[in-house]
Amino acid sequence: MAISRGNLARKKMKAALLTLGCKVNQAESSAMMEDLIQAGYQSASALEADLVVLNTCAVTQRAESEALTILRRLKRQNPRALVVATGCLAQLNPHKLLKDNLADLALGQDQKASLVELLKLPKGQFLVTTDFKPSFFYHHKPERTRAFQKIQDGCDARCSYCAVPLARGPSRSQGLEKVIEGLEGYLAMGLKEIVLTGIHLGQWGARLMPPNNLETLLEAVDKKLGSKLKTARIRLSSIEPLEAPLVEKALKRYSWLCPHLHLPIQSGSDKILKAMNRPYDSKQACDIILSLSQQVQGLNLGTDLMVGFPGETKEDFELSYNLVKSLPFGYLHVFPFSPRPQTEAQALKQITPEKLKRAAAAKLRALDQEKRALFLLANQNKPRVALIENTTHRLSGRIKLLTDNYIQALLPIEIKAEPGSLMEVYIGSSLNRWRLAEAYVDHSKNEST
Numbered sequence: 449m450a451i452s453r454g455n456l457a458r459k460k461m462k463a464a465l466l467t468l469g470c471k472v473n474q475a476e477s478s479a480m481m482e483d484l485i486q487a488g489y490q491s492a493s494a495l496e497a498d499l500v501v502l503n504t505c506a507v508t509q510r511a512e513s514e515a516l517t518i519l520r521r522l523k524r525q526n527p528r529a530l531v532v533a534t535g536c537l538a539q540l541n542p543h544k545l546l547k548d549n550l551a552d553l554a555l556g557q558d559q560k561a562s563l564v565e566l567l568k569l570p571k572g573q574f575l576v577t578t579d580f581k582p583s584f585f586y587h588h589k590p591e592r593t594r595a596f597q598k599i600q601d602g603c604d605a606r607c608s609y610c611a612v613p614l615a616r617g618p619s620r621s622q623g624l625e626k627v628i629e630g631l632e633g634y635l636a637m638g639l640k641e642i643v644l645t646g647i648h649l650g651q652w653g654a655r656l657m658p659p660n661n662l663e664t665l666l667e668a669v670d671k672k673l674g675s676k677l678k679t680a681r682i683r684l685s686s687i688e689p690l691e692a693p694l695v696e697k698a699l700k701r702y703s704w705l706c707p708h709l710h711l712p713i714q715s716g717s718d719k720i721l722k723a724m725n726r727p728y729d730s731k732q733a734c735d736i737i738l739s740l741s742q743q744v745q746g747l748n749l750g751t752d753l754m755v756g757f758p759g760e761t762k763e764d765f766e767l768s769y770n771l772v773k774s775l776p777f778g779y780l781h782v783f784p785f786s787p788r789p790q791t792e793a794q795a796l797k798q799i800t801p802e803k804l805k806r807a808a809a810a811k812l813r814a815l816d817q818e819k820r821a822l823f824l825l826a827n828q829n830k831p832r833v834a835l836i837e838n839t840t841h842r843l844s845g846r847i848k849l850l851t852d853n854y855i856q857a858l859l860p861i862e863i864k865a866e867p868g869s870l871m872e873v874y875i876g877s878s879l880n881r882w883r884l885a886e887a888y889v890d891h892s893k894n895e896s897t
């Protein structure tokens with residue numbers, strides 16, 4: 449049933465929004481939810497909603513399968529809901545989502561901005577455009593304690609394994625004044641953490657007239673908002689290795705910029721980096737990472753690693769493993785390669801056997817645990833400023849928090865704290881059974897100050 453305004457007037461309709469994938473999708477989902485609420489919907493769980501929107505991801509085969517599984521489950525568990533699929537998978541392959549009535553409507557990226565209007569489309573239809581409008585940036589009231597502010601979309605790079613440039617189009621950036629205006633808006637709402645996000649954040653400003661870059665943007669933020677940022681902070685989402693030097697000075701200089709960077713290196717083998725069409729070699733990546741970690745106090749550096757790229761030998765994997773082991777990363781995200789439709793790598797023939805891929809991923813995931821433990825040890829009993837989350841940990845009932853340098857921790861049960869506020873905590877030495885750190889508060893310090 450298409451939802452008409454008449455229906456809305458009679459009964460408050462319920463809507464649920466489910467999000468897969470990156471922080472840009474999260475930012476866009478919050479904006480879509482806000483549009484739905486403005487149109488008269490109320491937020492509900494997927495099981496009780498009249499409308500469920502799934503914002504999909506297509507970056508890996510696994511993300512795609514997850515979207516299809518969720519849709520199948522939704523249709524089974526809540527058959528009366530209108531199910532709308534949007535996001536990268538809907539943009540790249542709407543037919544797959546409409547097949548067997550998995551979704552009632554499939555909408556592309558640019559259609560997210562007019563979701564409410566498009567709900568009137570007859571069931572079984574899709575609407576996908578490929579002109580990728582330059583202006584899909586907006587500000588919304590976040591549902592969580594931190595806001596994801598999208599300032600860039602699309603990507604001008606052509607990594608051979610990646611379908612994202614096809615699903616998101618060329619790089620577009622929000623103008624500097626609008627970025628500042630957005631940040632000011634969030635600060636006025638009382639938000640204590642704003643994450644600047646983009647599909648290829650380091651390309652921010654490259655196609656603006658005149659061209660601009662992240663370094664200038666962060667300087668302008670400090671100039672305009674530095675005083676307001678004394679009680680709030682900004683975090684940067686993922687940034688490509690060659691673009692990380694653009695933010696090094698700001699990380700060193702501005703206390704409002706969280707000492708945390710996610711810098712995907714993907715491989716430590718120059719042969720594989722070349723085949724991936726990544727624009728750096730292992731030495732360049734290594735120099736950038738070492739410089740950042742030496743220059744920026746307390747910095748937590750994370751990375752993405754892909755295993756099983758076609759042609760990757762045991763020797764190539766060992767190069768990656770040894771490089772990552774030697775570098776001061778605080779955590780690793782490991783992704784087994786999966787061929788994506790319409791990418792260069794899809795046609796490559798030297799497929800790595802699944803068994804080898806699984807073993808390589810397991811070895812890197814064990815290294816990830818070692819890296820996390822080492823990072824905690826380096827932070828043991830040191831004060832960090834943490835953002836208090838608005839949900840408690842499901843199993844322990846304890847308050848969750850996130851430090852400026854990206855340590856997720858739990859407060860002791862007896863400590864109370866205001867969701868969304870910043871608080872000074874100390875970090876324990878090891879991960880607990882839920883793989884989270886333990887945080888504690890220094891009462892003697894609080895009493896004396």
Ligand code: SF4
Pocket residue numbers: 603604605606607610611612613647648688
């Ligand atoms: S930089 Fe490479 S991996 Fe990242 S979105 Fe662009 S093409 Fe994909």
